[in-house]
Amino acid sequence: MTEGPTITTIAQRAGVSIASVSRVLNGLPTREDTVRRVMRAADELGYVPNSVARSLRNRRTDQVAFAMADIGNPVYVAMVREIQPVLKEAGYRLLIHSTDGDAEDELGVLRGLRERYVDGLIISPLRGVTEEHIEAIVAARAPVVVIGSLPEDMPEGALVDNVRTDSRTGVRLALDHLHAIGRRRIGFLNGPLDTVPGAARAAAYREALEALGLPYDEDLVEVGDFYRESGAHAARALLSRVPGVDALMCANDLIALGALDVLREQGRDVPGDVAVVGMDDTELASVAWPTLTSVSLGSAERGRAAAGLLLDRLQNGPREPRVVVVRPSLTIRGSTTLPGTSPGGAR
Amino acid sequence: MTEGPTITTIAQRAGVSIASVSRVLNGLPTREDTVRRVMRAADELGYVPNSVARSLRNRRTDQVAFAMADIGNPVYVAMVREIQPVLKEAGYRLLIHSTDGDAEDELGVLRGLRERYVDGLIISPLRGVTEEHIEAIVAARAPVVVIGSLPEDMPEGALVDNVRTDSRTGVRLALDHLHAIGRRRIGFLNGPLDTVPGAARAAAYREALEALGLPYDEDLVEVGDFYRESGAHAARALLSRVPGVDALMCANDLIALGALDVLREQGRDVPGDVAVVGMDDTELASVAWPTLTSVSLGSAERGRAAAGLLLDRLQNGPREPRVVVVRPSLTIRGSTTLPGTSPGGAR
DNA sequence: CATCCGGCCGTAAACGTTTACAGACCGCTC
DNA sequence: GAGCGGTCTGTAAACGTTTACGGCCGGATG
Numbered sequence: 001m002t003e004g005p006t007i008t009t010i011a012q013r014a015g016v017s018i019a020s021v022s023r024v025l026n027g028l029p030t031r032e033d034t035v036r037r038v039m040r041a042a043d044e045l046g047y048v049p050n051s052v053a054r055s056l057r058n059r060r061t062d063q064v065a066f067a068m069a070d071i072g073n074p075v076y077v078a079m080v081r082e083i084q085p086v087l088k089e090a091g092y093r094l095l096i097h098s099t100d101g102d103a104e105d106e107l108g109v110l111r112g113l114r115e116r117y118v119d120g121l122i123i124s125p126l127r128g129v130t131e132e133h134i135e136a137i138v139a140a141r142a143p144v145v146v147i148g149s150l151p152e153d154m155p156e157g158a159l160v161d162n163v164r165t166d167s168r169t170g171v172r173l174a175l176d177h178l179h180a181i182g183r184r185r186i187g188f189l190n191g192p193l194d195t196v197p198g199a200a201r202a203a204a205y206r207e208a209l210e211a212l213g214l215p216y217d218e219d220l221v222e223v224g225d226f227y228r229e230s231g232a233h234a235a236r237a238l239l240s241r242v243p244g245v246d247a248l249m250c251a252n253d254l255i256a257l258g259a260l261d262v263l264r265e266q267g268r269d270v271p272g273d274v275a276v277v278g279m280d281d282t283e284l285a286s287v288a289w290p291t292l293t294s295v296s297l298g299s300a301e302r303g304r305a306a307a308g309l310l311l312d313r314l315q316n317g318p319r320e321p322r323v324v325v326v327r328p329s330l331t332i333r334g335s336t337t338l339p340g341t342s343p344g345g346a347r
Numbered sequence: 348m349t350e351g352p353t354i355t356t357i358a359q360r361a362g363v364s365i366a367s368v369s370r371v372l373n374g375l376p377t378r379e380d381t382v383r384r385v386m387r388a389a390d391e392l393g394y395v396p397n398s399v400a401r402s403l404r405n406r407r408t409d410q411v412a413f414a415m416a417d418i419g420n421p422v423y424v425a426m427v428r429e430i431q432p433v434l435k436e437a438g439y440r441l442l443i444h445s446t447d448g449d450a451e452d453e454l455g456v457l458r459g460l461r462e463r464y465v466d467g468l469i470i471s472p473l474r475g476v477t478e479e480h481i482e483a484i485v486a487a488r489a490p491v492v493v494i495g496s497l498p499e500d501m502p503e504g505a506l507v508d509n510v511r512t513d514s515r516t517g518v519r520l521a522l523d524h525l526h527a528i529g530r531r532r533i534g535f536l537n538g539p540l541d542t543v544p545g546a547a548r549a550a551a552y553r554e555a556l557e558a559l560g561l562p563y564d565e566d567l568v569e570v571g572d573f574y575r576e577s578g579a580h581a582a583r584a585l586l587s588r589v590p591g592v593d594a595l596m597c598a599n600d601l602i603a604l605g606a607l608d609v610l611r612e613q614g615r616d617v618p619g620d621v622a623v624v625g626m627d628d629t630e631l632a633s634v635a636w637p638t639l640t641s642v643s644l645g646s647a648e649r650g651r652a653a654a655g656l657l658l659d660r661l662q663n664g665p666r667e668p669r670v671v672v673v674r675p676s677l678t679i680r681g682s683t684t685l686p687g688t689s690p691g692g693a694r
Numbered sequence: 695c696a697t698c699c700g701g702c703c704g705t706a707a708a709c710g711t712t713t714a715c716a717g718a719c720c721g722c723t724c
Numbered sequence: 725g726a727g728c729g730g731t732c733t734g735t736a737a738a739c740g741t742t743t744a745c746g747g748c749c750g751g752a753t754g
Contacts, residue, residue: 117440
């Protein structure tokens with residue numbers, strides 16, 4: 001594999017020093033004549049600067065990583081979609097780490113920051129930010145944006161911004177809506193309780209019930225994973241245990257899809273017999289049938305905000321940490337409104 | 348920002364030379380005592396090797412890029428999902444370039460290979476492989492895997508493997524199926540003709556009709572984009588022009604979703620009045636209602652194959668180019684089988 | 695004509711690794 | 725005790741950039 005030209009090659013051909021070559025290529029003031037000679041040589045040789053050497057010298061890689069649980073989840077895809085153009089615009093490349101929600105993997109990514117292969121990181125830790133995460137972030141000395149919740153008491157040295165949503169309010173919106181359309185036996189299909197969203201949504205469900213004056217009934221709650229199959233499984237269990245349930249609150253859209261599968265299979269009308277609400281308001285919600293009422297947690301917005309915060313730190317240097325909170329909203333679709341009163345279908 | 352320890356720091360603390368430090372850290376044979384001293388010092392200092400310096404010296408970055416049109420398209424997500432674990436397993440990081448199908452952008456990525464920020468590239472060029480692409484690939488001198496079709500006459504020096512599918516056969520499968528269930532006025536909603544899939548599918552549609560003894564009718568063809576909105580738009584146009592159409596062949600699932608939106612809106616029964624077939628067999632096909640019959644082009648399989656080919660070249664060095672062809676298959680779902688005869692719903 | 699100043703340029707060091715090469719040291723053998 | 729062989733280690737170069745510093749040269753100024 002023949003090696004390409006370097007500034008040394010150019011320098012020889014143009015009859016100048018490598019310093020001059022570098023200066024010309026970086027647009028530093030140089031005599032007209034030298035500029036021409038260097039440019040000419042560079043052109044003829046088809047020179048392209050070596051980004052690794054440049055990184056070593058400049059102590060920056062122009063790369064940023066985004067780590068999340070599962071690139072298959074449309075929530076994260078929505079985030080990537082927003083993050084990528086912002087970074088590209090600013091001249092950064094994007095690395096993707098799909099950690100499968102594995103805590104070790106997440107920590108690996110954080111610790112990897114010390115290898116300096118990226119200038120910054122956006123991470124969405126499924127299992128929450130532990131002591132170890134914090135240590136790694138402090139040790140990293142590279143800017144990090146956490147999407148999700150962050151402990152109150154972050155140490156001084158941590159260069160970390162935070163983008164979060166308020167899933168408590170999100171669940172509240174959903175239950176208020178279900179209550180408003182007359183549902184009183186509202187089941188809850190949750191994800192793992194040792195994940196941040198899982199725990200938050202469990203608490204929020206209880207609270208919201210209380211606020212509505214409805215009793216909390218353990219039998220109405222199922223805990224599984226954040227996947228479609230798992231949602232189907234949970235729905236089946238719940239429906240057989242409590243046949244009279246008249247609404248299902250699902251901790252994300254995938255779970256809700258699984259629930260819809262089962263309800264259809266069992267011939268129960270949605271929303272006539274059972275109303276269904278998802279969370280995340282992914283594209284899937286608008287594709288499903290009936291279209292799925294879903295709590296929007298502003299994935300796109302969170303992605304954009306995270307990219308913005310990171311870029312700001314990268315470009316303007318240290319500053320005190322910031323927190324951006326994205327407000328949830330409820331997108332009402334067919335799975336909770338009776339056909340007659342449906343406010344129209346897609347998207 | 349204090350700088351972290353380097354091998355020099357370790358060398359001082361351990362009272363040895365940097366060469367010894369490097370040897371120890373890389374597991375080269377070294378006296379027991381030296382090993383201990385170096386390890387101890389490294390531990391105490393919390394040393395982490397700088398990957399950029401290592402890359403410069405070793406002439407490899409341990410990074411690989413995947414460039415495709417739109418990370419929002421589930422086809423590419425499926426590919427990423429397969430590519431990532433294979434690469435991670437082999438110690439490579441993954442960069443993502445979402446080019447928006449912009450030819451300049453694609454070329455930019457290919458040319459970027461010469462900057463040596465990745466060791467290899469998987470690219471799915473939406474508009475096909477032009478002369479310029481080939482030039483860039485040859486000049487790159489880094490292994491490239493193209494997902495999609497490749498010209499027959501690749502020059503010698505090009506380190507390029509190829510993974511393709513046979514969308515001709517795919518379309519053929521779909522039309523055979525539609526014909527078998529009695530459809531004779533089969534519309535076609537295509538993507539842009541200047542994209543590789545668009546062109547291939549257009550030709551395939553004609554061929555398949557001919558093989559079935561059906562006339563080709565321009566009025567039955569709409570050309571738009573590979574997006575849902577565009578599919579809706581195209582469907583609306585086609586339906587108003589040819590109200591009697593009894594099936595819609597769609598060039599991808601997103602287009603098919605748009606078509607389903609419109610059919611529902613117009614109160615036409617699917618598949619009773621109009622049968623619909625999508626392509627790519629993405630997750631969306633199993634979520635939509637009615638569930639969508641779709642031609643599977645083996646996205647996951649293509650992703651896996653591409654990663655495998657690239658890895659092989661990276662690890663085992665040059666060899667003659669290979670081509671992997673993934674055979675399409677048809678997944679029959681609700682959008683082409685009458686409710687009564689439906690072979691069961693989801694997935 | 696000597697001096698000074700400013701603009702360009704080249705030399706060399708630095709970023710943090712890996713590794714070729716040669717030297718130091720040890721223990722053996724004859 | 726000299727010579728040899730082997731093991732381990734240190735020196736230094738290399739990867740391809742950027743940039744501090746000082747030198748040189750020209751013109752302007754006294």
